[in-house]
Amino acid sequence: MIKKLLTVSVTLALAFTGHAYAQGNSAGKTKAAACAGCHGEDGNSMMPSFPKLAxxxxxxxxxxxxAFKSGTRNSPMMAPLAAGLDEQAIxxxxxxxxxxxxxxxPAPKLPDNDDDEAPAKTDEQKKAELTALIAQGSDLYRNGDLSREVSACVACHGPFGEGNKPAAFPALHSQHADYLIKSLTDFKSxxxxxxxxxxxxxxxxxxxxQQIQAVAYYISTMK
Known part of the structure; x- marks a missing residue:
């Protein structure tokens, strides 16, 4: 009898938790509607300069x-949006x-060369350059650069770019390369x-x- 009561209690608790989560998720979707223009309806931004949130x-x-709301992370675009959010909405x-x-x-592509006087590269040269760049990024992500005292990304962001949830270190895999380059450049400056x-x-x-570009391109290919 006691065993049956415990089973019913656990089942009801799980059902209530799932219902509460579904309600919260539905409310979040409604409140996130204003974010869709930049970040996509489901958090998969189609614009490389805006991060994926999914x-x-x-x-x-x-x-x-x-941080956007308090101003500790500066963003003229995000600050006014976050300012109107209470903690529950966040x-x-x-x-x-x-x-x-x-x-x-999609498969990454190197940006076009802005130097009009430089000789045009063949498709084979572009492919080789991109392959070398991603390989450099992979090595930097996993091993860092001891000569420049650059730590390996894997230490905080995991071997598959999954991040570290308890430490609030973000997941990076499949993020837009352009956004990653901007973020690292902003950290650098x-x-x-x-x-x-x-x-x-x-x-x-x-x-x-170059290292920033290389690791950003590599991370963008991670699944």
Whole structure:
């Protein structure tokens, strides 16, 4: 009898939790409607300069919205949007996006050369250059660069770019390369420095522009 009562209690508790989660997720979807223009309806932004939010850790998303609201993370675009959100709305929006699945990226392409006087590269040369760049990014992600004291990304963001949920280190896999390049460049310049102890500022500050491009391109290919 006791065993049956315990089973019923656990079942009811799980059902209630699932119902509450579904309600919160539905509320988050409604409140995230204003974000769809830049980040996509389900958090998969179609514009490379805006980050994908789908599949990102809930606690990381909430932390960033709180930072935009408080001004500790500077963004003229995000600040007024976050300012109107209370803590419940922040948590509901973060929960909604975290429950969605991030989409993969098409095969990366190197940007066109702005130097009109430079000789045009063949398709084979472009392919070889891209392959070498992604290989450099893979090595940097997994091993860092001891000569420049650049830490390996894998230590905080995981072997598959899955991040670290308890530590609020973001998932990176399948993120847009352009957004990653901008983020690392902002960390390097100090334009973005709201992370604990300026960890990313210290790391990115020691990276070359080529290294930033290389690791961003590699991460964008991770599934």
């Amino acid at each position: 599949g990102q850790h809930q606690n990381y998303l909430a932390k960033q919205l709180q 948590q509901e929006i973060a929960t909604y996006y975290s429950a969605n699945r991030i989409a993969g990226n 100090g334009a973005r420095s709201n992370n604990p102890e300026n960890m990313m500022h210290m790391i990115a500050g020691k990276m070359t522009d």
